[in-house]
Amino acid sequence: MDISGRHEEAGEYLMVAAAVAATIDSNRLRDVGGMGFSTSHGQPTLENTLSVSADAVSALPIVPPGPVVAERGEFYEEPAIGIDPAFESGFKYVESIAERRTVEVAHHAAYAARELLL
Structure with missing residues (x-):
């Protein structure tokens, strides 16, 4: 998963989160089974x-x-153990090449969706 828009523009926030359900192996993304999106106009606090x-x-x-995977910066480098309870399937930070590529897909999806909403 990835979030786009955690910065203020013209006095407002528009965060767009994209989650990607994917099948991966250790080195590559094998299949994308779907995407989910959500938006928020709240300030980019850890809670939001x-x-x-x-x-x-x-x-x-x-x-x-499997667990939700994101880059460390998404949740302000909080320890994964503190992020884990927010997700039913668990949480971890990126560890493999395939996980990184999946997060890149989520990044592009979140950015594109945010651009469409502006």
């Missing part, structure tokens, strides 16, 4: 970023069998 992220994961058409 967790909420918009959990909403995006909940909007996925299929329940991911």
